[in-house]
Amino acid sequence: MQKEQDIVGLKNYILKSIDHLIGQLQSEQKAYFEEDTRFSLDVLHPDLEFDKMSKMEITAFQRKHGIKVGDRILVWSEDYKKEVISNNMVSILASVIGNVEMFRSKTLQQFDFGSMEILVDFLKIELAYYHNLLSNHEGRLYYDSEYRKSTNSGLKHRFDAIWFINEQNDLWDLNKERLSDRNSARDTDYPFVLINLQQWIDYETSFRLLHLIKGLRNKGNNMLSQNLTTKSNDIGQFPEDKYYSEIFKDLKAEEVFNDVLEEFDALDRNGNAIKRGFQGVCEAFFSLYKEDITFIKRNATTAKFIDFLRSKYKAIIKSDTKLSDGSAYRSRMKRYVDRKRIK
Structure with a gap:
């Protein structure tokens, strides 16, 4: 009976979380739709046909509307870029909402099996699917603000990244003969702009869903753990000591660490250490919190911590006293842990 109640409770929690995201996306879409347009073809010249214009006429058009050209490179005004992004976000978000609704439907189907493990x-x-969509350099530029900063690219926002990605992929070519073939450029209603919309939809969908799915997975994992403890107590056994007492102050502290590993994708689907990145994430956590007695016990050493990682996560660590450097993770990890402390 308790198991059925837990599944119903989890189902309601999941539906509420997904519906909240859909509502948020719809509000953003409405705001983008209501923004003014100054540079679209409908405003500038609805009947313009670039393939019938001379190069001089195209150049005059670009100068008139703030589209600067230098050595076959388009230099866009910030107002122009902002409007193109906002205009396209209306259709991008429509597709993202559709993808989230599809995820909602597929998630609901899992409850038909009546098994939290299957869910x-x-x-x-x-989670692995959407993470994979962002796993390459371009995806990380879009998703990860710390990665953008580490590349010294000067890109401050994911929208800067999508603009940069399409520029680098040579999608905006000034070759006049190719302009007439660029239907997507005309479809977006902005002259000389062609964006890989499917790539953008994939990135934005992943950007929106990754955090949500991680939260739902963690919620499900925690409920599974509680059910196992309850089952153990029901058959007259003492509850298993769930935390590693030589390292962590209590079970809650160890759960925060495990959440960090999942948030930073340092575990495989079986909950074991991945080959690359696991040590760095662990080193960052231990460096940040080894002096924090609300997390780590005073007598916990790096050697004991490594023993724990080998035991619980089947980590292959050559050194007994040192982990790979995790400085690249520290600032984002601190923000993540601070948010969990507030909750």
């Missing part, structure tokens, strides 16, 4: 496995698969 959690499904969420892990979905």
Whole structure:
């Protein structure tokens, strides 16, 4: 009976979380739709046909509307870029909303099996899928603000990244003969702009869903853990000591650490250490919180911590006293842990 109640409770929590995201996306879409347009073809010249214009006429058009050209490179005004992004975000968000609704439908189907384990496995698969969409350099530029900063690219926002990605992919070519073939440029209603919309939809969908799915997976994992403890107590056994007492102050502290590993994708679908990145994430956490007695016990050493990682996460660590440097993770990790402390 308790298991059924837990599944119903989790189902309601998941539906509420997904519906909240859909409502947020719809509000953003409405705000983008209501923004003024000054540079679209409908405003500038609805009947303009670039393939019938001379190069001089195209150049005059660009100068008139603030589209600067230098050595075959388009230099856009910030107002122009902002409007193009906002205009396209209306259709981008429509597709993202559709993808979120599809995720909602697929998630609901998992409850037909009446098994929390099946649901959690499904969420892990979905998480891996969306994470994979962002795993290359371009995806990380879009998703990860710390990565953008580390590349010294000067890109401050994910919209700067999508603009930069399309520029680098040579999608905006000034070759007049190719302009007439660029239907997507005309479809977006902005002259000389062609954006890989499917890539943008994939990135934005992943950007919106990754955090949500991680939260749902963690919720499911925690409920599974509680059910196992309850089952153990029901058959007259003492509850298993769930935390590693030589390292962490209590179970809650260890759960925060495990959440960090999942948030930073340092574990595989079986909950074991991945080959690359695991040590760095662990080193960042231990460096940040080894002096924090609300997390780590005073006598915990790096050697004991490594033993714990080997035991619980099947981590392959050559050194007994040193982990790989995790400085690249520290600032984002601190913000993440600080948010969890507030909750």
